[in-house]
Every structure is written in C-alpha cells, then in structure tokens.
Amino acid sequence: MLTNVDLVPGLVTTRDAIAQAFGCGTFQGIEPAADAGKVFVYSDPSAGEEYGYTFDGRADDDEFGALYLYTGAGARGDQVVSGRNKSLRYHVEDGREIHLFVAHGKVPGSGAMQQRYIGQMVVDPVKAFDVRRGPGRDGVMRDVLVFRLRPVEGTEPAWTEADNLPPAGDTLVEVTAPPVVQPAAVVLPQQTGVKAKKAEQHSTSETVADIPAGQRKVLRREGELVKAFKAHLAAAGHETHSFQITIKGEPGALTPDLYDVQDHVLYEAKGLTTRANVRMAIGQLADYRRYVPQPETLRVAVLLPSAPTPDVQELLAKENIALVYQTDSGFSGWPLV
Template sequence: MPLITPASLSLELQVDQKRIRNVLRELYGTLPTGTTRWELSEEQADAVRSRLPASEASKERQWTLEVGDTVRRREIHDAFRGQQQGGISTPKSIPAILIFTDPKEGAKFGYDRFEGLREDGSYSYTGEGQEGHHEFLRGNKALRDAAADGKTIRLFRTSGTMATYVGAFTTGEPVYRMETIPDASGAPRSGIIFNLVPVDADTTLLPPYGGERPASATITDWTPPNHSDIVVAQDELVTTGERVVSRVEFELQADFGRWLESQGHVIKRLTLPTESSTIEPDLYVESNGWIVEAKKSSGRAYVRTAIGQVLDYAHVARRAGYTVTPVILLPGHPERELLQLMTSLDITVVVRRGDSFHALQPNH
C-alpha cells in the first residue's frame, strides 16, 4: 500500500501541511517520541479528508510541499500537471518550473560530468535532451527564461519513483554555459549547463560537483597554477563557481608560492568539506598556517569578495581542527580604510613588492 504522509495529502487536497498536522494531532495526539513524521494508514488519511471541508480545498493550485519532503513523482504531476517525462516539467497550473535530478541515472547520459553543487553554493544543472546537441526548446527554453517570466525553479532529487523536494532556486549570472558532454553512446555533443542559485533550499540534499565530498579535510602537494591553461570568457567577479580567474591572478599565486618556498615555507593544497560541498583556498602555507585568497585587483569590489571568502575558509578550517591565519594576497596596496577593515578582522594583507612580497601594517 502506498505510503501516505501530510506532504502527499497536501498535494491531493491542496491544503497547507500545517493544517493537516493540526487535524492529525486533534485525532491521534502527538507523534511518539523518536518519530519524526506522520505515516498514515488509508483509514487515517480518510479521517483527515473527512475533517477538511471541501471549501477549504482551493480550486487554484498552490505549492504545499516543504523542503525535505519526499513524495511520489506521480503525485507531483497529478497535483500540478505538466510533463511526466524528462528532467524539466512546465506545469501551467502554478508559476513554477519543476526540475528533477537523478545522479545515478543521469550519469548514463553524461549529465554527471558538469552537474552538482559548487563551492560558491550554486548548482550546475544539465539541460534536457538525451541525444544530439542541446537546444533552447521546450524545457531548456523555459528554464533559461524562468527569472524573466517570473517563475520559481523548484528542484527535486529523485530515486526510482520517489522525489525529494530540495527547494526553490533561480538562475544565476551567467544563466548558463555550454560544455561538451557525452551522449548515451559516448559521442560528444554540445550541452547546456544551467547555473542555479538557491532561494530557499537545503543544498545538503544535492550531490557535490565532481563526485563525493570527502569526510574530512585533505592536504595534498601544491604546484604553481599554469595560467596558460586558463581561458577567461569575460571579466566578472561572479562566475558559475569555477575557479575562473585572470592571468594576473594566477601569476600572482604562482609567484607568491615560489617566493614563500624560497623563504623555507611549505606550501600545500587544503581541501575543506562543508555541509554541502568542498572549498579550497588558493594556497595553504602549512609551515605557518596561512590560508590565502588571491585577487587580481586591489579594487574595493575585489577586496570585499576576498574578505568573505578568506573568512569562510578560516572558519571551516578551524572547525576541522586547524590553527590558521586568513591572508589576502593583492597585486598592490588597497585603500587605507579597506586595510583597516581587514586588520580589524584579523586578516593579514600581503602585496607584491618588486620580486618579493610584503605584509602590510594598518598605518601604511
């Protein structure tokens, strides 16, 4: 017999789950200790149905699922209509686009290659189309235009016939990028990779980009970044979560790392697991605990971004048991008040000085 929960009843009756749980408590009392959700028999569900007057069920479709709810995918489509096949559904009964991801099944069509939760909290989602090049038709077009059309993107992670509601998303900047992905036979094709950012979601329910996240922090050898391998499509602070930076930034990282090594310091890569993804600072100076975030400019926007990033790295590293100092590496002097701000946050600021590097003092 199919499992019935307040979530599935809310889809059927179009009644808020809080109202349904209130009725259940009136009828059956509170949940037993250790039980986290209602699992109803058909008789109990009928009792709830009989207690909710027909007038309470709105004729207009409304969104009743809560983040973390798991229901049958069929129940979602029965409630809101829309396409039952494919990963993108565009029901006309609600202002939303429903998207579904199944990492295991998606791997058969090359969808896992560029899909997952990124370091910056965005989610890369591969467009629909199992054969041939992706085009902006049907679901792909609707997803691209979701923000402009005023539609919420609602993401589900599926397994078999069940779907877990991850939450509400919108499109980021840029909205998408094109990548070469394989089809079911392994032949290369052009794929649309959408850049989605959470509005109200539990991103821990999503798989990380690039595979399983490590259970603990890992330290590996550092090698100077090779800037010749980097292609910069546009000069923006915000990207899709890739470590897309300019030649200046990579040269700065490489030169600083080599200079530190010449001073006898040990440079490593430190990968830090978070609740939902992994993050990695530009440099980890193991010999003195410096966690370094480099920026190609000392302009205010770049410095503000670096402050948030390096404090996040330091917080996660300390939680993992490391004694660290946050360091921002810049090509030149920032404004005095920005230096004072970073000093007040116990951030060390390092700038290039000819062939060497220098840690600034707040009165400089």
C-alpha cells in the first residue's frame, strides 16, 4: 500500500520509503516511477571510489548557478543513453520530474543506507552530460556519462559541504572523444511536490532552469562549430579527439574542445567572436597546453564562427595562437602555417 512522503529538501529517508510512496524500485541509482511522473536519482560518491574515481558531487557554481554531477548507469563497458540513462536524459520529454538524493549513512541498527533529499532537479538544458573516462567494475577503462543536474527554479537545495566534489588524488590525462553536441533545449514542466519554497508564478504553466536563452544558443552554436570542424578535419584524413585532465587536489576535470592528432594542434572553440570570448579561449589554452603530451611542440588555435575584429586578430598573433574561423566555403586559417 502506498504511503505519503513529503519531498522537502533536507528530508532523511530510505529507498524503501520512497518506493512505497511512489511505486519505484529500490536497487538502482536511477529509479523511474512512471505512474508518479518522477525519476528518483540516488547519488553515492563512495560507489565510484571503490573503482578508483568518483564523478558524483556538487561542482563549482558557474555563470548559470548551482550544478550537481551524477554518474550514469552501467557498471561495465561504455555507458550509453538507453534504459535508465535514457529515462534521466529525456525526463522532460517524458513529462517526469527528477528528485535527487545522496547517501547519508546507515539507518541506526540496520545495514540499510539512509538517503538525504537534495531537491528537485532538471538535466541541464544547455549540456545534458559530459563523457568522461573511468574504469568499470571489471577494471577496463570505458566512457562514462556524467549527467549535469541543476535545481529547478523555485527549489532551495539542501546542500552540505559533504556534497561537494572531492579533489582528485593525482594529475591524470586521458584521451576522450570530442564533446557531444546536445539538441536544442526544451521547456521544462513546472515544479510540483516540493515544499521548501513556493514556486514563482509565470504567465504560462511551465518554467525552465534559470539559464538565459541567449547563452543556450551560443553554447549550442559552439558545439555545432566543433562538430563541423571535426568533419572538415576527418575529410582531410585527420584524426581528432579530446582530453580529460584531472588535477591533483582539485575537483572536476578540464576538457579541451578538440585535438588534431596529425598536426599536434589543440583547438578551443567559442560561439561568439567577441573580445571577451577570445580572451577566455586564450586563458583556457594556456591552462590546457601544460598537460597535453609533447607540450614543447604543441600548437594552439582558437576556432570561431566568423572573423573577429582586426585588433583581436592581432592579439592572437602576438600570443602565438593561430586563428581558424568558419566561412561559407569551409574554414579560413586551416591548414595552419
């Protein structure tokens, strides 16, 4: 028989209690409750630590606000967007809410794990997930989907310091595929059933994660630019990939946009040609290049959707950074001289 559970951020409960209240399973990290219109996500960073890594935890806030990273389902082999991962990735299209819990110690006198409710989340409408490299249960390195979860507008998540991403134990550089181009953002269902704060009223019955639409378009444009340039390089017989760079003592990972294996060139793409965006790319390349193999012969380049101003071009030249930008017929500045 179903029982009532009030989903208030900070609530400490168990998987069994959630299952009884909402009709979901109890054993997986991603537990859809179809009839209740919800997807319950149970995060336990210690589960990843068992294999020598963890991607779960609250990342540093960015320009869009709070961000929680969650490792997808699949203990062996490359993780893909199917099954439970698909139910999480496409929760909006399925009309389901995401509710995030983190492991919170054992139930007194029992072996059962307690779960602390963080709050209602949404998969980041700008970039749903990152692809990371990590060992599976069999010890074999594989692709891991790290979902990017953000609080739904109107939610006050019950964060604690213990929820922050742990610092990396060592500095490592792993080869990865280039970033995945995400589809256009969609409108999210209005928050329901969370009592920490009354949801803001809107002129429609829908709300979105608090990310400006203009920023979403810029980041999608950046992803499409990388995709087009990767295809351009592939047509010329060039192999491309990226890197996952973890820094000892720091949480998270650095992920450059694109690396050309044949020319030994690292590219950083921007969706706008403004001075601010180019300056950001210059700083990122200066940071990344220290960790790329054979840095003494590495060349770096900024990839843009169109030509920047002459003064910005001069800035790049003085910093010994190549410029490649998209044109109607291809990419100007490539091949590099």
